[in-house]
Amino acid sequence: MAQPRRRGGNLRCPRRAALPAAAALLLFLLAAVTLLYLSPPPLSDHPALASSRRRRRPTHALKHGPTVVDDLWGSKIASKFYGCSNSSSKFLDSNTITQPDRFLMIVTSGGLNQQRTGIIDAVVAARILNATLVVPKLDQTSFWKDASNFSDIFDVEWFISSLSKDVKIVKELPVIGGKLLTPHRMRVPRKCTERCYLNRVLPALLKKHVIRLTKFDYRLANRLQTDLQKLRCRVNYNALRFTDPIQEMGERLIKRMRERSKHFIALHLRFEPDMLAFSGCYYGGGEKERRELGAIRKRWKTLHASNPEKGRRQGRCPLTPEEVGLMLKALGYGKDVHIYVASGEIYGGARTLAPLKAMFPNLHTKETISSKEELAPFLKYSSRMAALDFIVCDESDAFVANNNGNMAKILAGRRRYFGHKRTIRPNAKRLYPLFLNRHNMSWEAFSSKVHMFQKGFMGEPKELRPGRVEFHENPSACICERINDKIVAKLKHHNDQGKAIGEPAVPKYADVDEDVGESDEDEDAPAEKETVDTVVDEDVLVRPEDPELEELMPAN
Secondary structure (H helix, E strand, O other), X not given: OHHHHHHHHHHHHHHHHHHHHHHHHHHHHHHHHHHHHHOOOOXXXXXXXXXXXXXXXXXXXXXXXXXXXXXXXXXXXXHHEEEOOOOOOOOOOHHHHOOOOOEEEEEOOOOHHHHHHHHHHHHHHHHHHOOEXXXXXXXXXXXXXXXXXXHHHEOHHHHHHHOOOOOOEEOOOOXXXXXXXXXXXXXXXXXXXXXXXXXXXXXXXXXXXXXXXOOOOOOOOOOOOHHHHHHHHHHHHXXXXXXXXXXXXXXXXXXXXXXXXXXXXXXXXXXXXXXXXXXXXXXXXXXXXXXXXHHHHOOOXXXXXXXXXXXXXXXXXXXXXXXXXXHHHXXXXXXXXXXXXXXXXXXXXXXXXXXXXXXXXXXEOOOOOOOHHHHOOOOOOHHHHHHHHHHHHHHXXXXXXXXXXXXXXXXXXXXXXOOOOEEEOOOHHHHHHHHHOHHHOOHHHHHHHHHHHHOOOOOOOOOOOOOOOOOOOOOHHHEEEEEOOEEEEOOOXXXXXXXXXXXXXXXXXXXXXXXXXXXXXXXXXXXXXXXXXXXXXXXXHOOOHHHXXXXXXXXX
16 A cells, blocks of 8 residues: 555656746746846947947938038027127226226228227227227228218217217317317237237327227237127127118118028128239139239238148138039028129139039129119228128028138127027138049038038037137127026126136037137337236137238128
8 A cells, every 4th residue: 555655656746846847947938038128239239339320321321411400591599599798787887987088099991891890899999998989980091992981881870879888989089178189199919908908008098198099900809808798799789880871772682682582692702803812822723813813912012922722721712602602502502592692803703603603593792683773872982882792691591601701700790699590601621622522422422521511610509619719700708598498698708718607518619720820919019018918819810811801802
């Protein structure tokens, strides 16, 4: 009887052992499935490597290149930024600080926009010196012999009244003590700082009472305390209004462009013979071009020998009309777009413009969309003609310049202040070799590279570092940002050093040419020793030829 029990026991033991084995198998299968879902993706599918693969995909997969801007006609984040130039509570009223025996007179220099920068800086200089400013005298003796006075171009009454709390301004030098004082003539160095004005100009002003600063262009430092920078903005964006006849004609031109198309581009095309001759650039016209431009260049005996190829490589030469067209086409602008061309006499005439016109047939100028009778009051005055172009360019949906002259800089800053309207600055240094090699690549590859090189040159908010370029081009102290329904200063300066508040810890900025220009010191400046700020002003990085170029061409 014992054996059957043992036999039965032996038979039951295997059945009990089979259950844990099945459970173990089931647990193993469950664990395998769990590991399959919870384990990290293979390296080839890792997000970082996947994005890297996407960046390295062949150019033939990019039909129109990567997207650089939210829209060809504007930025989606522009509404978060706006111009703000009100003074702080520490900025005292002009009636409190202006000294009754100090008068500042200035004579501007160059074309319309170079003179505009001089007028803006003259107001700030008068504020620094606690002096009364006499309405600036415009340059009537330079290249174009334009006889226009301040009141012929700008609304002088508005200029005086709108700035009355900032600086006292008078139309004429008043009679003091029964006689008209003789102004003491001076010229301050380029990029003169606040301390420079107090050390150089103020002692003479205290002694002579009336100072006349000549050739007043770029005579004030780029970097100033914030309240003075905001004063610059109030002058530039509010006080300087064109006269009614100029403004009304400009608005008629804008209306006619709008009648042709919902959106339009304004192209500031600097390609005049004098411009090209002065810059020393060469555009492949052979011996004829060298001879013609070389003869014009001899007008300026102080110019050094040029290196045209080096200038093109460094991005110092204006783009040709064809190159501008290629850039716009690569960015995505279609053949049906309407373009207003602001320019003087184009070197080479219709032949030079032909490639641009082939790409964009709808080219217009103020002469083609208005009658001779309408333009007659302005034709003899280069500054008034330039003012008409300025108005149209300012109101365009996209502004493009083939150069980095004064009009391009002033308009770039103005369009940032008034809502970051689309403003395209050619990255000439990167584009030049691309233009040379465009026949060695597909159009898709060319377009992709243009998009890549233009990133940071499209007028987007925060694409420029505060203080890195001229303040007129990037008025960072006067631009505010809305964050979570609160308004904060976008680029408020710390200790007046240009440090931004609210910027990313490691912001990304566009590449900027860092070639150092000439010294800020003017050779005609007084030889005595002065105490100036030891910090190098970023404006030494501004190309030294830009101011002189403005003196040559009426388009600016």
